[in-house]
Amino acid sequence: MTQAPDSVSLNGPDNAGKTTRLLVRPTEWWDCFQPLGAVHEHGMPWPQFRSLHLRNLRPCP
Structure with a gap:
């Protein structure tokens, strides 16, 4: 990555599809x-x- 993108994604430590x-x-x-x-x-x-992606988010139980 040579120039700053708008955003980056970080996968969770278990790589279970959780992304920040x-x-x-x-x-x-x-x-x-x-x-x-x-x-x-x-x-x-x-x-x-x-x-x-906001429309796919649900509040935590």
Whole structure:
């Protein structure tokens, strides 16, 4: 990753499909970001991702 994306996803420690999406803000911090482990970029801008996936979220029981 050479330039700061809008966001990155972090997979859970057990790789059971649980993902946390982080906004990369402000981009000045990007030089300090170390993508260790299961981190990957997405080509979809954050607002588009959010609008697609928010409707699938359910509150915790």
